Amino acid sequence: MAAHVLTVKELRKVFDTDQGQVLAVDGISFELSGDEFFTMLGPSGCGKTTTLRMVAGLETMTAGSIFFDGEDFSGFSSFQRNIGMVFQSYALFPHMTVFENIAYGLRVRGMAAAEVGGKVGRILGLLGLGDLAKRYPADLSGGQQQRVSIGRALVYDPGMLLLDEPLANLDAKLRVEMREEIRRIQKELGIMTIYVTHDQEEAMSISDRVAVFNLGRMMQAGPPHEVYSNPTSLFVADFIGKANFFPARITRSDNSGAKVALTSGAELALERLNALEPDEEAEIADGFDATVMVRPEHLVIGRAGGDGLSCRVRRIQFLGNIIRYHAECADASGEVIVDTTRLVGGLEEGSEAAIAMAPADSILYHKGRA
Ligand SMILES: Nc1ncnc2c1ncn2[C@@H]1O[C@H](COP(=O)(O)OP(=O)(O)OP(=O)(O)O)[C@@H](O)[C@H]1O
Numbered sequence: 001m002a003a004h005v006l007t008v009k010e011l012r013k014v015f016d017t018d019q020g021q022v023l024a025v026d027g028i029s030f031e032l033s034g035d036e037f038f039t040m041l042g043p044s045g046c047g048k049t050t051t052l053r054m055v056a057g058l059e060t061m062t063a064g065s066i067f068f069d070g071e072d073f074s075g076f077s078s079f080q081r082n083i084g085m086v087f088q089s090y091a092l093f094p095h096m097t098v099f100e101n102i103a104y105g106l107r108v109r110g111m112a113a114a115e116v117g118g119k120v121g122r123i124l125g126l127l128g129l130g131d132l133a134k135r136y137p138a139d140l141s142g143g144q145q146q147r148v149s150i151g152r153a154l155v156y157d158p159g160m161l162l163l164d165e166p167l168a169n170l171d172a173k174l175r176v177e178m179r180e181e182i183r184r185i186q187k188e189l190g191i192m193t194i195y196v197t198h199d200q201e202e203a204m205s206i207s208d209r210v211a212v213f214n215l216g217r218m219m220q221a222g223p224p225h226e227v228y229s230n231p232t233s234l235f236v237a238d239f240i241g242k243a244n245f246f247p248a249r250i251t252r253s254d255n256s257g258a259k260v261a262l263t264s265g266a267e268l269a270l271e272r273l274n275a276l277e278p279d280e281e282a283e284i285a286d287g288f289d290a291t292v293m294v295r296p297e298h299l300v301i302g303r304a305g306g307d308g309l310s311c312r313v314r315r316i317q318f319l320g321n322i323i324r325y326h327a328e329c330a331d332a333s334g335e336v337i338v339d340t341t342r343l344v345g346g347l348e349e350g351s352e353a354a355i356a357m358a359p360a361d362s363i364l365y366h367k368g369r370a
């Protein structure tokens with residue numbers, strides 16, 4: 001069988017409310033194929049659920065198109081789209097056993113009893129629920145209930161699996177276990193999956209591709225490491241992982257990079273330049289035309305007098321595998337965070353220090369042409 005392809009183009013959703021119109025989704029486009037695991041990530045209210053519901057056929061589109069294997073989805077009901085959906089609330093039938101909950105989708109499709117038994121059995125095995133088939137939802141843990149709801153979504157061999165914050169109700173440890181489990185099952189079945197979360201670590205760890213949303217728009221989509229290491233906007237830099245920002249004035253630029261001056265007058269030569277999104281230009285402080293972004297693990301902190309920008313260590317935090325230095329630095333907008341794997345000799349809370357950054361690991365976000 002040829003791999004499935006989902007093509008979403010210029011999807012738009014305007015809700016009419018008593019307070020006027022709400023633009024919930026604003027021109028979203030993406031294409032998925034095969035067993036891709038695609039995650040929509042973004043702050044609350046950015047349009048993730050609305051996008052997912054339009055793909056599922058649970059919400060009408062204001063504009064745009066959705067094609068699955070070349071067929072226009074707009075004429076198909078939610079049922080006809082043959083999509084498996086999992087929500088934050090498990091919504092299991094309380095009066096049905098685990099087996100019956102999972103069998104339900106097959107029964108409404110009119111499948112013969114013998115075949116139902118085989119299909120449900122396979123799903124129970126895949127999800128590690130074999131011993132719990134006769135239990136009722138009230139007698140299951142949260143993680144087990146969520147497994148059942150995943151089983152229910154998968155049992156009728158849907159063409160696509162959509163999950164909306166499926167782990168939000170679970171405790172932190174179980175969330176980590178379950179996300180690995182979801183990815184394992186997803187790859188084992190080879191099913192195209194769209195996952196919604198506002199937990200960036202969850203998104204980064206399970207996805208083949210992450211799409212970062214803000215205010216109804218898709219800001220960037222790509223493999224997790226790419227989105228993390230080359231965010232194309234200040235929003236994505238700030239939203240994914242931790243980021244340090246240094247206001248900068250461009251003093252010279254050409255094809256190979258730019259020279260900038262920071263607040264203290266310190267000069268830097270930078271190789272990686274990204275133009276700001278037009279609506280982000282206003283975020284650059286007055287008197288500056290750019291900002292330098294560096295991840296905490298790409299800064300080097302050392303004793304005062306050494307290479308780099310002057311700063312003062314405010315706090316040293318032991319986070320197990322990393323040591324996080326929080327510092328005040330006149331050149332930065334906000335606190336500077338430096339992550340290291342070793343304690344830096346001679347630095348204590350309150351110490352004067354120096355922070356250095358390498359051009360290859362720093363990105364200059366600038367207004368228009370640098
Ligand atoms: N039925 C509705 N009527 C009016 N406005 C709505 C409706 N559903 C969603 N919205 C609005 O659309 C925007 C996007 O909502 P959506 O539920 O898609 O966000 P989300 O990214 O899923 O957020 P969260 O992370 O909180 O679940 C929000 O401003 C929301 O208030």
Ligand SMILES: [Mg+2]
Pocket residue numbers: 048049050164
């Ligand atoms: Mg939502």
